[in-house]
Amino acid sequence: MRSKLYAVFTGILCFCVVVACEIPQSVSVKGHPGVYLNLGSPFGSDNTLVDKFLNVDGLKDQLGGNNSTSRIYTYRGDINATGDDGVQTYLISFPLIPEFTVPSPYDAPIDIPLRDDKGSKFSGTIPNLALHEITNFLGGVSFDSVPAYLYVAGMTSGTMTLSYTISKQTTTLLSDAGIDGTNNFITTAFVEKGKNVKTWVDPLPADPTTDLNVAFNANSPVTLGFEIDGTVKTGASVKVDLVIKLPLKFSVPLKDKNNISQEVTFKNKAGINTTYVKLNLDALPKGDEDLFGRKGGSDKKEDDDDIFEQLDFVTILVNNIENTAIDNLFLGIQQKNQTISLNNNPDADYEIEFDDLELKPPFNPGFLVLVEKANNSIIIKPQADGTESKFDFKLALEAQADLNIQL
Secondary structure, eight states, X not given: OHHHHHHHHHHHHHHHHHTSSSOOSSOEEXXXXXXXXXEEOTTTTTTXXXXXXXXXXXXXXXXXXXXXXXXXXEEOHHHHHTSOOOSOEEEEEEEEEEEEEOOOOSSSOOEEEOOOTTSSOEEEEEEEEOTHHHHHHTTSOEESOOEEEEEEESEEEEEEEEEEEETTEEEEEEEEEESSGGGTOBOSOOOOOOTTOOEEOSOOOSSXXXXXXXXXXXXXXXXXXXXXXXXXXXXXXXXXEEEEEEEOEEEOOSBOTTOOBOEEEEEOTTSOEEEEEEEOOTTSOOSSSOTTOOOOGGGOOSOTTOGGGGEEEEEEEEEEEEESSBSXXXXXXXXXXXXXXXXSEEEEEEEEEEOTTTTXXXXXXXXXXXXXXXXXXXXXXXXXXXXXXXXXXXXXXXXXXXXXXXX
């Protein structure tokens, strides 16, 4: 930012010198040049939340990309079951044992051990599940719940072990769990929709087999592992699937991984002190360094011909708030103890002014994205059919210098 502003101010000075009839040995420049600089979007030029996480194709990259055996649907089953369709939700299916028919060399069906083509128990892994990317993008939030359902068809009896591995540390979710209704296994086949179908409207069972929220709240990729043992009847059709319901509903932690409180107090729109919890978004300027790269105190240079030492005022502009994805977010400006609602408002045009006293280095407005502690969650709203969610806003800077420089 410093280099951009310096170039603009320097251009103004050069113009002043060039228009003079003679080039003197020294030039005294006085005035109040101003500049408007569009800082763009703090989330980049692309709509990252939508491109990576709010569409089926983008989400597949977090599930192993083209190498994944998964199918992903936008899930709308809850509205049919309970009328609750207030959360963007996905259904993700992984075939653990693709459908096959057990050979039947006998006149009557008999029970035989379930084995793969090498004569071993069915086992395998689902690697590189990187759903931590969305929790990191949203500033270190956590999935509330990730229900998982195990559909097992064609087995007469058996057990399953399900685990997850993170950074070489393995945790067991199900240990030789009996494949029956008492452990919430679904003993019917999971039937995929047609290849061109991207929305799942049938309700899932009320009770999942297990929950994967602890696994997917890790800060690194996850590998799921499974082993299936049991018996099947000759001639039976066998199929086993893992089905994950992924609601984009998140909790905002009150402390970070270093046990440091994330709670801050700001005055709300009505001027009442309100407790918020901050999201650690990488996109916003952070730290205590001066926004213009100036050095204050003993580190300050003596040659105060530096344009940035002559700043008279700065105005931060916040506008074009396009947010149809997440309600109840706020932009906090720590230096002003002020918050701005980030609810969808494309016509909004907020101005936050800083005078020369407030601009003494180190000047850093202290931008934070916040949620109210009383409503300590983030819910991604469902996308309407045929529309694309947006989550973006623009920052701009307007500055004026009080120049008195000898060149």
